[in-house]
Amino acid sequence: MKVTVLSGGVGGARFLSGLVPLADVTVVGNVGDDVDVLGLHVSPDLDSILYTLAGLADEERGWGRAGETWNALGTVSELGGEDWFRLGDLDLGLHLVRTEALRSGETLSSVTTRFARALGLDATLLPATDDRLRTWIATAAGEFAFQEWFVARSHKDDVDGLRYEGAEAARPAPGVLEALAEAELIVFAPSNPYVSIHPILAVEPIRAAVEARTVPAIAVSPLIGGRAVKGPADRMLRRLAGGTAPLQVTECYKGLIDALVLDEADSPSGLDVRPIVTRTLMVDDDARRRLAETVLDAAGAPA
């Protein structure tokens, strides 16, 4: 079954690791939280997916690579360089190769495809766009680039609004619209709607393709019992959508989904899409596989 998944980083990556063995998956990844650090182009969400699907992720820490070391960053700190963004040595190698490739004119999608192949991924991984698209966060303390808000300021400022810089002019990366057109199922991964999925949908032709879909689109809620497993999704939903129930998640995806996978701990009341209730916490490989099976089942496919 051909499945196209819109995904952010860690949560989405874990979901994908359960889905990829069961389906023919194309991932459309968020690039709104890409950042330039030490002259390097870093794509945290694409990399989380790459590392997780390649079995290289540090599952305990929840980001970056297993067996990571931090020697380069130690030198950077020693020399007074830019050390607020945690770049490990193993990780740095990827950023160096990607940055060189981009500088020499290769597109992000082309580099990403090469990396996915080199790391043996069984899925197709595409950035939403090869063009520059950056998420900005409006707060009482001012507007911040996503990583400045998220990492440097530890996402402590309440979010009053978001802006996806460059989205209007951004074109879908090659293969994205084709993957949506050919999909038998479209899935929104259990990612933060505002900072992971919306930046993808901010690329207008992608949103239009999802709106015009002829196949089911299913979102997996990132909340369990109204709380985010990790990160600021619950605080953002409470403030920007007025609550952290499944209803508020679906309101983020108005007209774009037909069903919502939600946890047993949450209430489907008020939903105008089909609720699919299950256990969504991805505690281990089995749980990831079962969640993926539930999504595929819901789409009418044999699991």
Next chain:
Amino acid sequence: MKVTVLSGGVGGARFLSGLVPLADVTVVGNVGDDVDVLGLHVSPDLDSILYTLAGLADEERGWGRAGETWNALGTVSELGGEDWFRLGDLDLGLHLVRTEALRSGETLSSVTTRFARALGLDATLLPATDDRLRTWIATAAGEFAFQEWFVARSHKDDVDGLRYEGAEAARPAPGVLEALAEAELIVFAPSNPYVSIHPILAVEPIRAAVEARTVPAIAVSPLIGGRAVKGPADRMLRRLAGGTAPLQVTECYKGLIDALVLDEADSPSGLDVRPIVTRTLMVDDDARRRLAETVLDAAGAPA
């Protein structure tokens, strides 16, 4: 005593580590072997000096930092990136900070000064020039950029000639001419004349300042018993100067030195500068100190 030393990498750095505790040292470092790797500006000679004087060098391997790891480069190889130049993780941190600084408009000499301060150096370290200057090696197989010949081709090709690209237009870095004017002694470190010292002297105002000196200039021969301790200096001297005796070393420095420090294993015959015979192999800290004392003594300073 104010001493200004023209120096290449490893051999020069070792000599400097003996000299710096005994004198007020300014180092004018070679940048002809600088190289752009993975989008990073690498200055191997300046870095060898930095690491050695900061006590961070890997003395056994003979280059790079002690306790180095190679994780970033492992990823680079895995992803099909440019991995011919051995960049360790600790080392990479420095290249990242320097490259960012250069890209934002800081000069190489300014960055180098910051690094020397951050690493606690007791000497002033300056690149010969802030302008681009690159050593090219002419061989029967074609002309190669220095590091391509030295590292990628393991300096196996015989050298028919050298070219210092950019030297004509290069201006001495701020502080270099002042250091030469204020020096009470000028020293040519035991470095390869062709690829370490000549690229410095190829900056015309530097050569002119040494020629016009009113204080002694002493070179330390990099050869022992007509052989290089490390590297291709002996092969180059044999081919380009017709021999590997002290005479051939002084011919590389015609009009620029008043004395040559040579090893007991070599003959001073035919020299038209004052020979200073001693043991020059820098086997340990004591040997480095003694060699430095010999040089200072020869200049008429109390050791």
